[in-house]
Amino acid sequence: MIKPWTKIGSEYLGDFRIFRIRADHSRSPRTGDEHRFFVLESPDWVNVIPLTPAGNVVMIRQFRHGVEAVTLEIPGGMVDEADGDPAVSAARELREETGYEAAEIIHLGSVEPNPAFLNNRCHSYLARDARWVAAPQLDGAEDIAFEEVPLGDITALIQSGAITHSLTIAAFYYLELSGLKKPT
Incomplete structure (x- = not known):
């Protein structure tokens, strides 16, 4: 069964007119390894x-x-x-x-x-x-x-x-x- 990852932390890398870029540091529930993911935050x-x-x-x-x-x-x-x-x-x-x-x-x-x-x-x-x-x-x-x-x-x-x-x-x-x- 797929489980949610645990977010360890986030940092904003840029703020632009239509979106912000965020880097999340998260831990895999399967391996325990930490990885970095990039998220574009945008209004709906x-x-x-x-x-x-x-x-x-x-x-x-x-x-x-x-x-x-x-x-x-x-x-x-x-x-x-x-x-x-x-x-x-x-x-x-x-x-x-x-x-x-x-x-x-x-x-x-x-x-x-x-x-x-x-x-x-x-x-x-x-x-x-x-x-x-x-x-x-x-x-x-x-x-x-x-x-x-x-x-x-x-x-x-x-x-x-x-x-x-x-x-x-x-x-x-x-x-x-x-x-x-x-x-x-």
Whole structure:
């Protein structure tokens, strides 16, 4: 049976805008040996599938520095402490990145993006009856374009490799499981 490791100590190695790096010193319950592990502490994230009354998904394209490419994904971002609730963050990110607002925000599910070294969760939401209401309000580090994609095209876009963002794919899987795919 796998047992939890005993944390002996921690030290912070860096504090950046979107995460902190922590080194943990822990003892193996199996061998008793001590090892060092690195953890990225980050606020929880949200992503949101904005579904329009016409059955389209509002998708975004943006340059991602990790893969040095423009990706096709759904709106999302960090849960701000001031929001108090990830659903509030989901609605805020949708509005900021696309200018759309939704009649209803529904929680679909949550995942741990990479529990090997991240300590956060990503919460996926469906934004029903999403409608464009204003221009996006991008921050200085964002360069985003949005477009509407028919919901029926999403599976083919994932299969073809046009959508590669794992958290976007997880959100669409949760949507499939929910049975909520039809617009209101």
